[in-house]
Amino acid sequence: MTIEDVAAGAARRLLSVLREIADEVGPRAGAVGRVADYIPALSGVDPAAFGFAVAGVDGEVLGVGDWEVPFSIQSVSKVFSLALALAGGDSLWARVGREPSGNPFNSLVQLEHEDGIPRNPFINAGALVVTDRLLTLTGDARGAVLELLRAESGNPAIDFDAGVARSEAARGDRNAALAHFMASYGNLENPVEQVLEHYFWQCSIAMSCRDLAAAGLFLARHGLRGDGSRLLDRSAAKRINSIMLTCGAYDAAGEFAFRVGLPGKSGVGGGILAVVPGRCTLCVWSPALDRHGNSVAGVDALDRFTTLTGLSVF
Numbered sequence: 165m166t167i168e169d170v171a172a173g174a175a176r177r178l179l180s181v182l183r184e185i186a187d188e189v190g191p192r193a194g195a196v197g198r199v200a201d202y203i204p205a206l207s208g209v210d211p212a213a214f215g216f217a218v219a220g221v222d223g224e225v226l227g228v229g230d231w232e233v234p235f236s237i238q239s240v241s242k243v244f245s246l247a248l249a250l251a252g253g254d255s256l257w258a259r260v261g262r263e264p265s266g267n268p269f270n271s272l273v274q275l276e277h278e279d280g281i282p283r284n285p286f287i288n289a290g291a292l293v294v295t296d297r298l299l300t301l302t303g304d305a306r307g308a309v310l311e312l313l314r315a316e317s318g319n320p321a322i323d324f325d326a327g328v329a330r331s332e333a334a335r336g337d338r339n340a341a342l343a344h345f346m347a348s349y350g351n352l353e354n355p356v357e358q359v360l361e362h363y364f365w366q367c368s369i370a371m372s373c374r375d376l377a378a379a380g381l382f383l384a385r386h387g388l389r390g391d392g393s394r395l396l397d398r399s400a401a402k403r404i405n406s407i408m409l410t411c412g413a414y415d416a417a418g419e420f421a422f423r424v425g426l427p428g429k430s431g432v433g434g435g436i437l438a439v440v441p442g443r444c445t446l447c448v449w450s451p452a453l454d455r456h457g458n459s460v461a462g463v464d465a466l467d468r469f470t471t472l473t474g475l476s477v478f
């Protein structure tokens with residue numbers, strides 16, 4: 165029996181739970197937290213938006229609320245760039261760690277004490293190293309990420325949001341500082357400006373909960389893509405899920421693991437992608453963020469999901 169057989173119909177069976185959570189959490193969306201405004205183009209998003217999708221490993225995707233409305237995926241893109249970089253081999257691990265940082269996602273402080281090696285691939289410094297590696301591997305890091313997202317979601321219309329990318333670049337001093345600092349330690353192979361540009365554009369990709377849940381299914385399928393081909397070996401897929409669990413919610417990763425008990429990756433656009441290995445992926449979106457940069461209603465919804473269903477990795 166294959167994983168597909170075991171989990172066939174998972175999305176359909178879970179839809180009623182999503183409805184229940186949307187009724188409970190949805191009306192509170194936007195009441196607590198703030199929309200990210202350090203990227204000016206994100207500041208106009210409706211804080212009360214709420215969408216929640218579930219994708220079964222058989223490929224069926226269902227959802228509730230604003231689940232088909234595109235939003236800025238921001239740091240959720242880091243999961244996909246990491247997957248592509250690791251598909252190119254293990255050498256990345258000499259240049260980035262896999263420990264939670266306990267610091268904000270854009271912090272500089274640890275880099276100096278730790279020789280320009282970022283703690284993990286999901287803080288900005290780590291993601292810049294991953295983007296650099298992908299640039300070396302492919303010559304077009306942002307294009308590679310976009311192509312993977314289009315293919316795995318089955319939606320060829322997914323695209324960059326140039327307004328968001330330019331807005332972030334215009335306010336990109338902190339990420340530029342991180343990149344230059346790592347370059348001074350020899351931990352970037354490509355010119356800083358190029359790495360930053362690919363990183364900003366990759367973060368600007370706009371997608372819905374539907375598309376992101378579908379695109380992340382290779383993580384629930386232990387590395388297998390939608391067409392049955394292998395993106396990652398089982399071990400690499402396990403590793404990405406593990407790092408999502410320990411580092412996917414920045415300096416609130418411990419709290420996220422405590423409450424949700426699933427591998428997850430959040431972004432300052434308000435999206436969170438979570439994985440129930442062997443069964444399904446979940447994507448929730450609500451733009452009002454807590455002080456760590458995680459969606460308030462998003463974490464609440466995932467917390468309720470694992471409580472109501474008992475589905476977690478523990």
Ligand SMILES: NC(=O)CC[C@H](N)C(=O)O
Nearest residue numbers: 238239269288367431432
């Ligand atoms: N946490 C995030 O989603 C951060 C991504 C954003 N593009 C940044 O670099 O600041």
